[in-house]
Amino acid sequence: MSNSPRTAPAGASSGPRLDQATRLALFRSQLEIRLLEKRAYDLFLQNFVKGTSHLSLGQEAVAAGFAVAMRGDDYTFCTYRGHAHTLARGAPMVGVLGELMGRKCGLMEGKGGSMHLTSVRHGAMGSYAIVGAHLPVAAGAAWSAQVRGTDQVAVCFFGDGATNIGAFHEALNFAVVWKLPVVFVCENNQYMEYTPIRSVTAVEHPAADRASAYGLDRLVVDGNDADAVYAAAAAAIGKARSGEGPSLIEAMTYRYSGHSRADPAKYRPAGELEEWMKRDPIALYRARLLELGLPEGALREMEGAVQRAVDEATEAAKASPPATVDVIDRDVWADGGSSWRN
């Protein structure tokens, strides 16, 4: 396992040679995430979405880049900032919005909420609200594929903050020692909740600079360039799929909104948001597509279609009745019930 840094060049404008279908898929996925997350934000302000929400505005390229590179039977594990990943794997928009609004049509009928979006049939094996908890679980899903002899891969997304929790270190060591087909992806959006990640981490790159401790390559990628993300994803997934073991990728990105709804993010230095918005992943990708010769009209059409899809999903979710109390004592156990006594 080489220690030489293999960092994908930041800001490459064309990246690897991808076919048009893949590019359009990458663009569409980012659009869907962007427009749905914006809608989720509005719905929260209108009090349709209760509780809290952790939005991925600005981080769309990471989710899209990996999802497009994954196979349908691969597994995704993500954090409570998981709307993007769940959507990117193909979960229906009405299910995501419905879950946020606590409606019957929600992916989990209102039982899980924003922080636990799950769609097993799409390979979205849960969004996890305890920081770092899902890294070992992802390793376990990879172990399962290894035992069963399928060449499925598990991809596990987490934030920069998670690199300092115990489960991160346990999972990485474990995955390397057992050579598990899992890709660990750190979405470094520079902030661990309200605190700049650098002020609480012993190394500069919270994930990439720990890779060598586990015998892994140091991999940093521009998280706002969907092509670069896709390339890194494809490489790591391919490595895992061929039995060569896990990877740890650090994707540099930025979140536009606060940590959660409650956070106006006043801890950010003035101008930082604006700087990052100049490198908005969708604006970037749109410009690249035009550069590559895609007609403006086609892009507009896609944007319109996605907006319509988001609008339809919104109306459908609003029309769905609130979750009903009959589900409260269901599905603790596999038999569908919750009884602990006779």
Add this chain to the structure above:
Amino acid sequence: MDVVMPQLGETVKEGTVTVWRKKVGERVEANEPLFEVSTDKVETEIPAPVSGVVSAILVAEGSTVQVGVALAVIEEEGKPLARAAPASGPPNPVAATPEARRPPRPATAPAHEGGPPLSPVVRRLLAEHEVDASAIAGSGAGGRITRDDVLAYVEGRKGSLSPQAVERVPLNRIRKRTAEQMALSWRTIPHVLQAVEVDFQSVDRARLARAESWKAEEGWALTYLPFVAFAVCQALSDFPAVNASFDGDALVLHRRINLGIAVDLGGEGLIVPVVKDAAGKSLPDLARDIYSVSEKARAGRLAPDDVTQATYTLSNSGSFGTLLTAPIINPPQVAILSTDAVTNKPVADGNGLAIHPVGVLAQSFDHRAFDGAYSAAFLRKVKQTLEGRDWAADLTRGP
């Protein structure tokens, strides 16, 4: 109808009533401003939902209450005021937890006063089998009545399981009534027994002298009972608390002395006919009245009035040959006297030994009404009368 705190925003859970525009008793029209609410510093005027009179204001100005809580009541014309329980926020839709399987509450006997407490199963079994705790001896720690004690008692009552070994004898009406009365008396009245030994020598001198002529005139024998009754009436005049009823927080002293005479109906039960105004009567009249009511009782010819208003009871066990009886008080009376057998006994008469007729008079009294000293003094008076009165003079006062 109830006026409740409205929900003025999706996440608003409470509001503060700042101003009432109407007072209790004032009329209000539907949609007329009734009160003002402040939520997060936003003031909102709330109109009355219906027309009517404000019959109650439940929440003062300045109070903060949850959404849904009743704030006031408007009585609408022609509509009866069904005072429903105030709504307390959105109804909790989750049904009562299916886990609670509390069985319906069975009837239980009251907790035992005095002595170790009765366990839940014992109380339930006592009530189910209509057994009084006082009927059972406890074999548990400290004399506690255990479940098995009750079950054994109930089983014992039933007798053996084989049908040939038992015969079920239903109680007649009088016995049933007596049983109820006895149990009630025993359960509710704190009985104390006091006894005196009485030398009937004086009584006998007069009684025996008159016995033959009395029998010939009246047709029945002159017994000790009328003498005891007479002495009791004298004593009751001096000790009015013994001729009283206990009434919770007062003792009701009766001016009349109505003597109840307990009559044994030969196995059919007990009945207590009453000789009214016994105090003023001469000894012969008293004797005749006692005989008369007793005969009526034995013949079953008592009128309802004959068994009411007794203020004191005499229970004559003399013919049974017993030494001492602890009788049960007839509520609402506060005492009862038992006269037992009078037999010849050696007594010390100042000069040495003599043989005199001696009998025990035992009074059960209600300790709520008076104390031992009072009762003892009463009994002393009865004794003194019996032992010291010139009975011959009473008997020669003609018919």
Add this chain to the structure above:
Amino acid sequence: MAELTYRDAVAAGIAQEMERDERVIFLGEDIAAAGGVFKATVGLLERFGPKRVRDTPISEQAIIGAAMGAAMTGLRPIAEIMFSDFLAVCWDMVANEIAKARYMSAGQMTLPLVIRTANGAGARFGAQHSQSVENWAMSVPGLKVVAPSNPADVKGLLAAAIRDPDPVIFFEHKALYATKGQVPDGEHVDRLGTAKVLRDGADVTVLALAAMVPRALEAAERLQREDGISATVVDLRSLVPLDTKTILAETVKTGRLYTVEENPRLCGWGAEIASIAAEECFYDLDGPIVRITTPHVPLPAADALEDATIPSVQRIVETIRRTAG
């Protein structure tokens, strides 16, 4: 029937199920090459190979997390946590993740996994290696909790746990590993959620679990001989699901209920059962419900101290003798 030790019954139960179902896999610290620190899993690596029987680093969160990931993707993993005290190290995985995944996903996920662990005191290991923590698991919705007292139940209940589609925490008792008992030959599968009446008596009902079961039985013998008190003894075997039918029926039969619990006093499993009995058969109780428990202290290490802290046969006898009247 054959006589097996409690520890051999563990290996036998796992082997029976691994033989029957290739989806059953097993991971833990020192469980494969070494056959387990308590020698409860000897021979499994040799029989089933390194793919299905695997040693892990000292990483409780990774072990349990991996079991969860494998369970949600079609396998039936058994994970060992060496000492039940260490459940505290990975309690997030157990209580927040495994227990709740099915519910939060509205039934999309099923987690047919077993966490087996060595529970309980008596081995003089000190406070952090001697706890009984089955009551911790009982209090989290979504976990089944089993604690066998004898080799036959070890094998049968472990098989049932492995076949169960839900997460089961299987509490073996380290002080019982050397005990012996008759185990049925051939395939032996018991049922979770069923208590067993081991001794029938008329005066008092005594509920016990795991290592407290033999103590309750011995106490019952002494009470009969020395005091003429006749005790029913019930081995609970499972806390979740709880066999409340048997518990309440045996309580009503005698009217007097006792529990013997190795948990420290507060919130031991007996507190919940006492509450259920007080609520549901109040009018059949002939006296207060009495719990005989370890006092609410961490466990001392010295042998004399440990023996005086955990409920002893003597303490069980004296308590019942004093209160059964």
